[in-house]
Amino acid sequence: MTEAVTIEARNAVKAFGQGDHVVRALDDVSIQIRKGEFFTLLGPSGCGKTTLLRLIAGFEMPTSGTILLDGADITELPPNKRPVNTVFQSYALFPHLTVAENVGFGLTMQGRPRAEVTARVAEMLALVKLEAMAGRKVSQLSGGQQQRVALARALAPQPKVLLLDEPLSALDLKLRKEMQVELKRLQTETGITFIFVTHDQEEALTMSDRIGVMSAGKLQQVGSPKDIYTRPVNRFVASFIGETNFLPATVVPGGVRLATGDVVEVAAQARGDVTLTVRPEQVRIVGAGEAGAIAATVKFLVYFGTDTHCHLALADGTEVVARVQSPASGEAGIEAGSAVGLRFASGAAQVLED
Amino acid sequence: MAERRFEIGRIPGFATVAVATFVMLYLPIATLVAFSFNEGNSIAVWEGLSLHWYREAWDNQAVKDATARSLIIAVCAAVISTTVATMAALGTTRRAKFRGETFIYVAINQPLMVPEIVTAVALMIFFGMIKVATGYQGLGYLILAHSAFCIPFAYLPIRARLEGMDLSLEAAASDLYATPWKTFRHVTLPLLGPGILAGAMLAFVISLDDVIITEFVKSGGQDTLPTYMLGQLRRTMTPEVNAISTALLALTVMLLTAFFLLTRKRD
Amino acid sequence: MASRAEERMQRQSARNGWLLSLPALGLLLIAALGPLLIIFVYSVLTPGQYGNVVWEFSWDGWVSILFTRDIFDGTLGLADAHLTIFWRSVSLSLMTTLATFALGFPTAWFIATRPPRQRGLWLFLITIPFWTNLLIRTFAINEVIRQEGVLNTFLLWTGVIERPLSIIYTDTAVLIGMAYVYLPLMVLPLFAAIDRFDMRLLEAGYDLYASRWQVLRRVILPIVKPGIVAGSILVFVPSLGAYVTPRVLGGGKNMMIGNFIELQFLAGRNWPLGAALSVTLLLIVTAALLIYVRAANRGSNPHG
Numbered sequence: 001m002t003e004a005v006t007i008e009a010r011n012a013v014k015a016f017g018q019g020d021h022v023v024r025a026l027d028d029v030s031i032q033i034r035k036g037e038f039f040t041l042l043g044p045s046g047c048g049k050t051t052l053l054r055l056i057a058g059f060e061m062p063t064s065g066t067i068l069l070d071g072a073d074i075t076e077l078p079p080n081k082r083p084v085n086t087v088f089q090s091y092a093l094f095p096h097l098t099v100a101e102n103v104g105f106g107l108t109m110q111g112r113p114r115a116e117v118t119a120r121v122a123e124m125l126a127l128v129k130l131e132a133m134a135g136r137k138v139s140q141l142s143g144g145q146q147q148r149v150a151l152a153r154a155l156a157p158q159p160k161v162l163l164l165d166e167p168l169s170a171l172d173l174k175l176r177k178e179m180q181v182e183l184k185r186l187q188t189e190t191g192i193t194f195i196f197v198t199h200d201q202e203e204a205l206t207m208s209d210r211i212g213v214m215s216a217g218k219l220q221q222v223g224s225p226k227d228i229y230t231r232p233v234n235r236f237v238a239s240f241i242g243e244t245n246f247l248p249a250t251v252v253p254g255g256v257r258l259a260t261g262d263v264v265e266v267a268a269q270a271r272g273d274v275t276l277t278v279r280p281e282q283v284r285i286v287g288a289g290e291a292g293a294i295a296a297t298v299k300f301l302v303y304f305g306t307d308t309h310c311h312l313a314l315a316d317g318t319e320v321v322a323r324v325q326s327p328a329s330g331e332a333g334i335e336a337g338s339a340v341g342l343r344f345a346s347g348a349a350q351v352l353e354d
Numbered sequence: 355m356a357e358r359r360f361e362i363g364r365i366p367g368f369a370t371v372a373v374a375t376f377v378m379l380y381l382p383i384a385t386l387v388a389f390s391f392n393e394g395n396s397i398a399v400w401e402g403l404s405l406h407w408y409r410e411a412w413d414n415q416a417v418k419d420a421t422a423r424s425l426i427i428a429v430c431a432a433v434i435s436t437t438v439a440t441m442a443a444l445g446t447t448r449r450a451k452f453r454g455e456t457f458i459y460v461a462i463n464q465p466l467m468v469p470e471i472v473t474a475v476a477l478m479i480f481f482g483m484i485k486v487a488t489g490y491q492g493l494g495y496l497i498l499a500h501s502a503f504c505i506p507f508a509y510l511p512i513r514a515r516l517e518g519m520d521l522s523l524e525a526a527a528s529d530l531y532a533t534p535w536k537t538f539r540h541v542t543l544p545l546l547g548p549g550i551l552a553g554a555m556l557a558f559v560i561s562l563d564d565v566i567i568t569e570f571v572k573s574g575g576q577d578t579l580p581t582y583m584l585g586q587l588r589r590t591m592t593p594e595v596n597a598i599s600t601a602l603l604a605l606t607v608m609l610l611t612a613f614f615l616l617t618r619k620r621d
Numbered sequence: 622m623a624s625r626a627e628e629r630m631q632r633q634s635a636r637n638g639w640l641l642s643l644p645a646l647g648l649l650l651i652a653a654l655g656p657l658l659i660i661f662v663y664s665v666l667t668p669g670q671y672g673n674v675v676w677e678f679s680w681d682g683w684v685s686i687l688f689t690r691d692i693f694d695g696t697l698g699l700a701d702a703h704l705t706i707f708w709r710s711v712s713l714s715l716m717t718t719l720a721t722f723a724l725g726f727p728t729a730w731f732i733a734t735r736p737p738r739q740r741g742l743w744l745f746l747i748t749i750p751f752w753t754n755l756l757i758r759t760f761a762i763n764e765v766i767r768q769e770g771v772l773n774t775f776l777l778w779t780g781v782i783e784r785p786l787s788i789i790y791t792d793t794a795v796l797i798g799m800a801y802v803y804l805p806l807m808v809l810p811l812f813a814a815i816d817r818f819d820m821r822l823l824e825a826g827y828d829l830y831a832s833r834w835q836v837l838r839r840v841i842l843p844i845v846k847p848g849i850v851a852g853s854i855l856v857f858v859p860s861l862g863a864y865v866t867p868r869v870l871g872g873g874k875n876m877m878i879g880n881f882i883e884l885q886f887l888a889g890r891n892w893p894l895g896a897a898l899s900v901t902l903l904l905i906v907t908a909a910l911l912i913y914v915r916a917a918n919r920g921s922n923p924h925g
């Protein structure tokens with residue numbers, strides 16, 4: 001079954017500035033976003049997430065490349081002619097209009113009949129639970145309420161795609177969690193394709209159907225949250241999402257050999273020097289000298305409540321972190337300075353080429 | 355006795371000089387206003403409270419004509435200069451910097467930099483030529499001249515307001531299917547409103563106050579209030595001038611207060 | 622580098638920028654900027670018999686700024702009267718600048734060190750005279766210092782003096798008047814500079830054993846210098862071109878350049894000389910503004 005593609009970028013390049021000061025905010029990005037999915041763009045500050053959204057919304061034109069909507073080229077279409085709406089990071093609510101007028105703005109501009117606008121506005125305000133606020137000015141709303149108005153306003157004209165640029169970053173933690181659930185609910189109920197930008201990896205992992213990880217204007221990996229977490233394609237993705245260990249290694253038949261001489265069984269297509277990566281929770285601590293275990297010394301422990309992070313050193317000095325359950329009170333745990341053995345959960349270790 | 359604290363920002367004598375300065379700044383104005391209510395015809399000896407000179411000024415046909423002329427010119431100049439200044443402010447903000455933008459900026463602010471007497475003389479020569487060539491002697495020249503030198507005063511507050519305006523509001527409008535014109539009509543213009551009003555008020559005040567350019571550009575019998583007052587210098591001065599000044603002063607203070615309230619309240 | 626669509630958008634944006642600015646530029650061209658060019662032309666023409674000019678090239682306008690031609694033998698001599706006027710203009714403008722600074726700096730400091738809630742009010746008190754008609758303010762000061770004015774009446778009444786002080790129609794009167802009308806122009810930029818001044822620097826100064834005077838001279842003044850330059854230029858430039866104040870307070874004889882220019886035109890005496898004087902004034906003012914711009918640019922990165 002092939003899923004329909006709503007938005008597609010083909011070899012999109014966006015350069016800012018002139019002469020020696022050219023910044024390639026987007027560097028040859030190709031991406032396909034499927035109909036009805038919750039797609040998240042994740043990446044560090046300045047990697048080009050906003051720029052990609054602005055190309056899709058039509059606020060900016062690509063230096064080269066094309067943007068397609070349902071297969072049609074919309075690269076040069078102005079924003080007011082695209083069935084794509086944006087929830088701005090700063091909300092960008094019109095301060096001179098009421099909540100209801102803000103929500104109805106898009107429909108009014110489309111020239112829909114007054115009755116339809118009124119009905120739709122009421123419907124949208126109900127959807128975001130702000131019926132009581134219809135007549136207020138937006139400056140009289142709290143941050144969370146403004147956020148909902150921005151959402152209702154962008155959803156009211158029933159766009160094919162909704163773009164959300166870090167919509168939750170201005171909210172405090174509790175509201176943020178609430179809005180995450182709310183957003184997910186809205187997306188499921190409306191069935192509209194969401195393209196969501198964040199640099200919060202947890203938010204990305206919990207909310208998305210698929211994630212695109214970006215760095216320095218390039219798309220590094222696209223995949224489901226699980227894919228991205230368990231099968232990162234390179235060192236950047238592995239380290240940007242979650243915590244992980246990197247161990248220098250060399251490819252040998254049947255696996256890789258660490259600098260300590262230990263051989264770890266793992267599938268490797270590459271040859272020569274590689275990096276082995278393994279998540280802390282996949283590192284098991286066993287008794288010293290156990291057959292097949294890698295010898296290590298416990299350097300220090302960091303207590304996190306339910307978990308404890310064990311900082312270990314291998315024979316060659318490589319540092320490895322293992323996450324273990326904290327011992328119950330009275331129970332003897334691992335102690336700093338002791339010699340232990342390490343094992344990696346089967347299939348958890350992965351070879352990265354760079 | 356009060357404890358003497360070491361106040362960090364205090365410099366001995368500064369407060370005294372400052373207060374004295376404020377007194378010196380307001381004493382002459384206060385005197386001017388006070389003597390406008392003088393009963394007698396001296397501007398130095400108090401002879402009792404009355405509105406005599408206001409009535410006198412009110413009944414003076416020359417003052418009436420000058421007032422009307424001043425108001426007509428100031429209203430026209432404010433409308434014209436604010437209109438073109440608004441357009442120019444829209445043209446020089448909210449878009450990528452373009453070649454010639456600095457030139458436009460300097461040209462618009464040029465009236466602030468050239469001594470008024472020089473502009474006045476230049477306009478006298480230029481408009482004099484046109485007067486001879488066309489035979490037209492009307493108020494048009496004064497309106498034109500006032501409109502021009504009011505432009506920077508209208509332009510600066512409007513530009514400031516535009517620069518303080520969130521660009522994403524217009525992006526949001528166009529995202530919500532508003533054409534460029536509708537974006538301007540429904541978003542930019544309403545938000546710019548207070549700035550435009552503030553600019554128009556400043557332009558009005560500036561035009562109303564002008565002496566030098568008006569003195570040089572006006573044709574015979576085209577006195578405005580300020581040039582009328584300047585003309586009174588040659589005669590013995592009576593509190594009538596004070597009464598006119600006080601009225602003008604009150605108008606200015608009212609407009610300025612409105613201006614400050616307008617520019618301060620930005621949410 | 623940029624795609625064709627990007628370029629088209631940029632070009633369109635620049636074109637719209639020009640189109641929108643065009644009405645303002647046009648108005649300025651016919652009623653402010655353009656006529657200034659005529660002044661340049663007129664300065665090199667021959668004076669007409671009854672004012673105006675004859676369209677014949679001549680440097681006489683420029684020459685007569687500094688020299689007079691003897692009516693009998695045609696030899697050139699220094700024009701003492703003109704030099705006096707220049708000297709008066711420049712010295713009065715400088716003294717006005719100094720006087721406004723001496724009064725304005727403490728005032729600006731005073732306003733800046735008020736509690737934030739009061740500050741707006743004090744500032745407003747400075748701004749009102751700033752926007753009040755210059756002529757009204759000049760009249761106000763005139764009514765105070767004239768022979769039978771408030772000051773003399775008061776002093777005579779109290780018996781401090783026996784005969785009225787003759788201040789009006791002297792250079793002193795013009796100086797007092799200019800200092801009075803231009804004072805807000807000094808206070809406002811000084812306030813802006815002091816307002817940005819980090820008061821913790823004073824604590825550092827006092828902590829390092831400086832006296833109040835040393836702190837003022839070694840810490841405050843150097844840091845607020847851009848404000849001082851701005852205020853000085855803002856006062857000096859209009860003082861130099863002043864017309865109303867010297868006319869009202871200086872009487873006919875204590876002329877400044879502005880009045881002297883007027884005399885050349887309205888009394889119909891020598892238009893090319895008036896034009897040359899105008900150009901000179903324009904050049905001096907431009908020079909002063911350039912100094913200001915440079916100082917302001919330097920001031921914007923004080924630690925650079």
Ligand SMILES: Nc1ncnc2c1ncn2[C@@H]1O[C@H](COP(=O)(O)OP(=O)(O)OP(=O)(O)O)[C@@H](O)[C@H]1O
Pocket residue numbers: 016017023024025043044045046047048049050051052199
């Ligand atoms: N209008 C512009 N002019 C010049 N450079 C720009 C412009 N817009 C973006 N850039 C540059 O392009 C790069 C990508 O910017 P972008 O805003 O897309 O990053 P981002 O991923 O959204 O970052 P953040 O997470 O901080 O919002 C940055 O280096 C930025 O400086």
Ligand SMILES: [Mg+2]
Pocket residue numbers: 049050051165
């Ligand atoms: Mg961004």
